[in-house]
Amino acid sequence: MSVLREIAITTEHDIVLCRRACREVAKEYHFNLVDQTRITTAASELARNIFEYAKTGTVTIVILDGPNGDVGLKAVFQDNGPGIEDIDSAMREGWTSHKGMGLGLPGSRKLVDDFDIQSTLGEGTTVTITKWRKQG
């Protein structure tokens, strides 16, 4: 496992930089076009959540070597923002605390293979996503 990119989210434009970095890594590791797009879109949603709700945070992109030569792209979205009070609600489609569409979290979960969310009120939120490369 090696860390490939680290992107600090501090401005709105960093959302663009984050999704571009994900696209580049996915391309470099030969994910197919649809999966590249899924990863990039999920990254955009989660980076925007950091900027919107926690103001700042970091995104780390890592490549995983799985069993039997599998390759996985893992991205970790970490912030020290307000945290999420009720994760179950936040993961429900259409649930939003502000005026969003409530698509970001449930939508990006559908786009990736593994999705994990940890959050503590007053301490921050960490969302981890992984997409495994398809063979053939």
Add this chain to the structure above:
Amino acid sequence: MDYRVPILKIRDVLIVPIQIDLDDNTAARLQHDILTRIEQTGASGVIIDISVLDMVDSYLGRMLGDTAVMATLMDASVVLTGMQPQVALTLVELGLKLDTIHTALDMESGIELLDAMKKA
């Protein structure tokens, strides 16, 4: 980044080719620009071409859908053209249907669609 998406006018149709990956501010400003331009010119149709975009997320998707509704309120139809297949698939999986906006494969069929809608 102070890039602005160009808006071209041909007869009573506005053509908006989105040429680069837009950040949220630029996307929001584009919505404003399109609506202002509809008001100024009395355009009856708008073609937003996204054939170059390799991703549309919920923010941009929502902006496009909202723009279509707002334009309709101003008596102009919006056609979204050129979406790449993997972008369409990902948008649907994300949960965004964009059912407020008309679509066409490319700008040419977009213009045809606008013509047909005007006749109808």
Add this chain to the structure above:
Amino acid sequence: MSETTLNRRQLSDLISISAGMLRLKSIEGVCQTTAEAMVKHSVFARCVVSLLEPDDTFVRLGFGGLNAKEISALRDMPKSTLESMQDQLVKKFLIGRSYYMPHDQTDMQGLESSKKAKGRSKTDNQWHPDDFLFIPLYNPDNQIIGLISVDDPADGLRPTEEILLPLELFATQTAAVLENLRNVERQQEMYEQLRNQQMVVLELSTPVIQVWEKVLVLPLIGSVDSARAQQIMENVLVKISETSASVIIVDITGVPVIDTLVASHLIKTVSAARLLGTKTIITGINPEVAQTLVHLGVELSEIATRSNLARGIAAALEMTGKQIVDVD
């Protein structure tokens, strides 16, 4: 931002050329078509399209308005590199998204110095034979992947933003087509690689048949599991954009049962196809499948259905402005 009332004819000509380019399979062909279109549909009488190679040199691939001798002379000239162009592609030369370099502001001997000066007296808005004008081709990340160089304006004037906008729009389309071709090449390379490694490549037995110019049929046969449904969905969408189909008929006569997961893939395909601008007709729905769809809460208003494939095809042709008539 700019607004101009443009020559509608010019733009629609350029648009239909770029739509046609989607069907071209070679990068060189796209460059050549672009160069010819530029010459035919703009004020500029000569055009050279060059692409940036991985080693950062420009290779000239498309020529418009040049004779064979001029082309071979250009081909023999040393290649420009991105580095050698750094002084030219700068902000002070920018008009719109293009770069215009008046001859007296650059000492460039670049892409097209084979031309002869005509010794026209110089006034401010006059084009000089040693002027250069480049319309860059950008990829989605806004990096230059090539240059369209044009010359010899019929009006003898320096370019304006209004003149350039439709050409830039066309250049955007060319760049998109080129990017697509390169992606296809890359995927083919990957595919070869996998083959060489003797990995089992999953062949998919889901033919998509083009029954009419703009009408595709996808016959689904046998049991469709979720993994296969996912693959089918991706194939269908790619095929739609390759063929510019305006209607796709999914015939499920041969599918005895559909589980909810597969049904939801089917619905997703319909929604995604709509985003591309394509209508879907589902034919051959049997009672079990109908029940599944209703239990899923599918919005039937979104989906056109016909009882069998023949009726589906008739409906599709009608949607594309054609009609089936009896000949007697």
